Amino acid sequence: MAERVAACVACHGEQGRATTEGYYPRIAGKPAGYLFNQLVNFREGRRQNTTMTYLVSNLPDSYLREIADYFSAQNPPYAPPQRLLAAPAALERGRVLATAGDASKKLPACAACHGSALTGMAPAVPGLLGLPRDYLNAQFGAWSNRVRSAAAPDCMAQITSRLSAEDLGAITAYLSAQTVPPHAAPAAPTADRAKLPLDCGSIPRGAP
Amino acid sequence: MKRVLGWLLLLPLLALCVLLFMSYLAEREEPVVGGPAQDATVQAARGRYLALAGDCAACHTARGGATYAGGREIQTPFGSVYSSNLTPDSNTGLGAWSSDDFWRALHHGKSKDGRLLYPAFPYPNYTKVTRADADALFAYLKTLAPVAQANREAGLRFPYNQRLLLAGWRALYFRPGVFQPEAAQSxxxxxxxxxxxxxxxxxxxxxxxxxxxxxxxxxxxxxxxxxxxxxxxxxxxxxxxxxxxxxxxxxxxxxxxxxxxxxxxxxxxxxxxxxxxxxxxxxxxxxxxxxxxxxLPPARASAAAPPPSGESLARVMESGGRLYAKYCADCHGANGAGAPPAYPPLAGNHSLTMESAVNPIRMVLNGGFPPGTGGNPRPYGMPPFRLVLSGDETAAVVTYVRNSWGNSAGVVSPVEVSRYAAVPLE
Missing domain, CATH: 1.10.760 (Cytochrome Bc1 Complex; Chain D, domain 2)
Known part of the structure; x- marks a missing residue:
């Protein structure tokens, strides 16, 4: 399989571990359902990256699922977190938003869906650690400009609309500064999608 | 002198007559005769197959949109047109169309209301389709779930946005007519x-x-x-x-x-x-x-370019060869034989040696997967090398594969590479 997906690792790094280039996200170890959804989103134009769309345009679901399964099963080591110049106050605000949220702004904690360790939740919610800050910022930007979307209801689009620029910057600064815990893996699936703070169309309905 | 002048004045008139006659040839419509009655299920199944053969859904589906509901942007040198909704929705699709209307579109390139259609819809080809096949296509489209999605007006530049001018285009390039089999052929x-x-x-x-x-x-x-x-x-x-x-x-x-x-x-x-x-x-x-x-017989014997030579070529070939050994030989082989079907051969591969080097340049820059098909559901993908190779290096490696193992074609310049590096992928 590694030989078939040589095209992917050119940007996403050996086994999908990301490269030092600073933008392309790690795909290794992300939940297979999440990776599959993103491949389909690129193919169907719900996410915009011309190289990704070009590469997956003529590939059937069955093969995209296999590619997603392959990278989901990879577990290469994480690189140390990026060195960032972020004010301590911003990092603290980011920590609060990520771990506790802000009820006054109707913002649930990132951890409420992305796992208490922020390493994702099977089968379709991605981990948030070990990603370049530029990549994280670009995703929020894409949601607010409506060039990234997901199956409806698009929970992340709603959350992005409630985030101020300062809060957004605080979250990405905090997330990209974290050291990924050893043996990081997506949390077990939630028993009921309806119990999440927001309804998300990307997560399979009912019992996992 | 006066007589010559008189004849000269007649010339435009003559040209107009020729144009009108050509226009007549493009626009004349035989009386519509419906195709023979067919079993509806069999007919629709055949229509589905024919729609696949015509690749109708490719243009008539927007990325991520409902199949056959139209809306895909087709860029042309004259501006953009948008494909139309072929689902049987009565307001926005073909719901109110008859099989005669559909035939008219396919065979004559005219919409239900008589408007001339832009030839981005390839009716100079579809006019060759038989009435029975057109009816089958229409019967299939009628079985689709109707999708309400309004058609989008073309965004063509002046003067191409004047539909009237299409009459002139049709006079020059379009003759309706079903394919006529050649008796001498099988x-x-x-x-x-x-x-x-x-x-x-x-x-x-x-x-x-x-x-x-x-x-x-x-x-x-x-x-x-x-x-x-x-x-x-x-x-x-x-x-x-x-x-x-x-x-x-x-x-x-x-x-x-x-x-x-x-x-x-x-x-x-x-x-x-x-x-x-x-x-x-x-x-x-x-x-x-x-x-x-x-x-098909050879259409034109383009003079083969003289094989490149000289000292500068030798230098390019040497650096191209080194890059090839480092980045390409693992899959395509040191001898260019590849390992088909996973890795295509490069030796003797005419895709590489055409006069224009755009295809091998863009493949090296962007990589790509062959399609995932029933007969090859898990294709091997080629990595994009634009992050790894500079413009000079890309030019060298493409020149190398165009001139190794018996291949012979022109030298590729870094200028060509940068021109095609800037072309969007869609």
């Missing part, structure tokens, strides 16, 4: 010709276009640069450029149906054509198309 040959010339609309890409967007009929299927997309569609004739003469008919049919073969793989826009259309054709039809294409 039924299989005629079937291949019918599919290639009609629903397959192969010449929409594989024939060069003149400045008004008409296909150059004298060079039919002789290859051409696809406007806007900037991929070179190779000649399908047997000239030196495509080397279809050197293709084994079985391998050619395999290439078209699965996307890969022992002699090469499809890429670029052809990957989409195989993915959405050709993979679904029966082995008989695929064989008929391949056989017909193999039978």
């Amino acid at each position: 039924a299989q040959w005629n079937r291949g010709a019918y599919l290639v010339q009609g629903l397959g609309h192969c010449n929409a890409c594989h024939t060069s276009r003149d400045p008004l967007g008409g296909s150059e009929t004298k060079a039919d299927l002789a290859g051409g640069m696809i406007p806007v997309l900037n991929w070179y569609a190779p000649a399908l004739t047997s000239g030196p450029e495509s080397g279809l003469a050197k293709w084994d008919a079985t391998q050619l049919a395999r290439l078209l149906k699965t996307g890969v073969s022992d002699q090469g793989a499809v890429y670029g826009p052809m990957a989409e054509t195989v993915y959405k259309s050709l993979q679904y054709l029966s082995d008989e039809d695929m064989g008929a198309m391949a056989g017909y294409l193999k039978s």
